Amino acid sequence: MEIMQKYGDPDALLCAENHIILKLASPPWPRDQPLPEGCSFASDDCRDLVSSKESLIAAKSALKKYRISAALFAGCVAFASSDFFELAARQVLAYAEEICVVHNRDTVYRLMRMFPNAKVLALPHDLGSHALHVDEPFRNRLAPLVQYSRLRQLVGNVEGQNDGCLLLTRETVSAILRTCPL
Numbered sequence: 001m002e003i004m005q006k007y008g009d010p011d012a013l014l015c016a017e018n019h020i021i022l023k024l025a026s027p028p029w030p031r032d033q034p035l036p037e038g039c040s041f042a043s044d045d046c047r048d049l050v051s052s053k054e055s056l057i058a059a060k061s062a063l064k065k066y067r068i069s070a071a072l073f074a075g076c077v078a079f080a081s082s083d084f085f086e087l088a089a090r091q092v093l094a095y096a097e098e099i100c101v102v103h104n105r106d107t108v109y110r111l112m113r114m115f116p117n118a119k120v121l122a123l124p125h126d127l128g129s130h131a132l133h134v135d136e137p138f139r140n141r142l143a144p145l146v147q148y149s150r151l152r153q154l155v156g157n158v159e160g161q162n163d164g165c166l167l168l169t170r171e172t173v174s175a176i177l178r179t180c181p182l
Contacts, residue, residue, distance in 0.1 A: 003100055003122045003155065007072040008042070013102055014125060017075035020051040022092070025069040036062045053077065053085050060088040070098035078105035079114060090114050097150075104128045107135060108154065108168065109145045109175065116148050123156030126166055133171040141171065144179040151180045 004010040007021045021042055028046035029035070038055025042048035051059065053076055071093050079086040093099065099115050100122040108130050111121055132139070154176065156166045168176075 003098075003120070004072070004102070004124055006070070007048075007100065010124075013072070013074045015075075016102070018052045018054075018077075019072075019074040020053070020056055020076065021072040021074075022049040022051060022063070022068045023047060023070040023098075024049065025067040029066070053082070056092065057084045057088045060091055063092045064094075068093055068096050070100070071096055072100040072102065074102040076101075076103075080106055080110060086114065098122070100124070104156070107132075108166075108172065109135075112149055112151060112176070112179065113146050116146050117150050119150050120153045120155070121151060123154075123166060125159045126156045127159075130166070130168045130172045132169065132175050141175070142178070145175050146179060149179050149181070151176075 004013050006023075007013060013019070024047045029041070029049070031046060035041070035049070036055065036059030039049050039051045039059055042050045056063070077085070079089060093115060095117050096115060097118060098120040099111065099118045101111065102124050104111070104123045104126045105128055107128055108121070108123070109132055112118075115121070133141070154166070158165055158167055
């Protein structure tokens with residue numbers, strides 16, 4: 001998937017576990033300021049930070065001070081499995097415009113709720129089950145998923161399938177269309 005190339009070698013990212021890359025908008029991380037424990041630079045320009053789930057949670061306060069434009073989560077546990085992980089991701093990536101989750105295990109509508117400012121949501125090798133009517137049976141089906149969403153592009157694939165092949169139920173697609181701006 002082309003979107004992964006921005007973050008590194010796609011084959012390596014598909015095999016990675018507990019690997020997070022945060023792309024700083026501007027300015028880059030100040031060289032005189034130490035990185036939070038467990039974080040490192042992915043490149044010399046001090047714009048790409050590498051972290052793990054544990055480091056992201058621990059460094060949440062320090063990372064919130066910087067504007068992060070995009071993030072990749074490769075081989076991470078589902079956000080739903082850890083309240084601390086979900087909260088850290090929500091807060092650190094509050095203004096991120098691109099979220100890429102390799103081997104995603106969350107529902108697409110959970111990700112839309114977590115990252116309402118994301119314009120691009122990429123789910124390479126998606127493992128999630130996206131059946132809104134099953135997961136939220138008492139939900140008003142005519143209501144949007146979130147009050148506010150900037151999502152313009154939802155891309156991904158299921159392992160072994162071509163790009164652009166996400167398995168979404170009709171109800172899920174309808175809810176996404178009602179939620180996303182034109």
